[in-house]
Amino acid sequence: MGRLCACFDALSSLLCPPRASCMGCKSLLGTESGWLCSDCQKALKPMSDLKGDRCPCCGMPLDKRGRCRTCGDWPEGLISFARSAFLYDGPIRGMIHAFKFNGVYRMAEEFGVYLENTMILEKMDRPDALIPVPMHKRRLRKRGLDHALLLARALGRRAGLPVWEGRLLRVKNTPQQAKSSASSRHTALAGAFLASGVGNSRILLVDDVMTTGSTALACAQTLLEAGAQSVQLITLAGAPIKGLL
């Protein structure tokens, strides 16, 4: 029996090698399982646990005057409801960075759990299909990994929802403009996406981080113009506007 256990251990460590360090603080994980040390696990900030008022539309914390600084200037009627699993702060930043830039593909499964929990906790309407926010093929070649697609597939597997790949394409490779406002980014993104085969469906867009939401807004506009009935947005993390928290 002992030999069998040793054999199993050897096989499982071959398939799932022990993770060297915590994705949040880089400390050695030792025997702890998962991607984060126990301190970072506790430091994750699920949006649904935040104290204080949150925006009914995008779920982000409101400022002192009760205004939403994230979706306040979004054009009407494009994204009906948006939620993020976490605030883009603390250990989730390290996890997303490792996922996107160090190619830690296996993390997508854990992110799928976070996203499914968010759909349930935030009482999101069940969509007909998931569509990942697409990357331009030139950027995909450079990055080598379509992180939004991996997230959508992981959520789709858990929630039993289809992932519509290739029905929303990014046809214009616009540079990222992190500092400009949502409305100017929205204008810059006009015509950047192309949708097909989405007629009369309720779509849930999937992405890793929501900052101003302008990319998702441009996707939503394209999907609605192509006949989609409604568009919601789910992301792993929502970046708080500077100075808000």
Ligand SMILES: [Zn+2]
């Ligand atoms: Zn840690």
Ligand SMILES: [Zn+2]
């Ligand atoms: Zn909002």
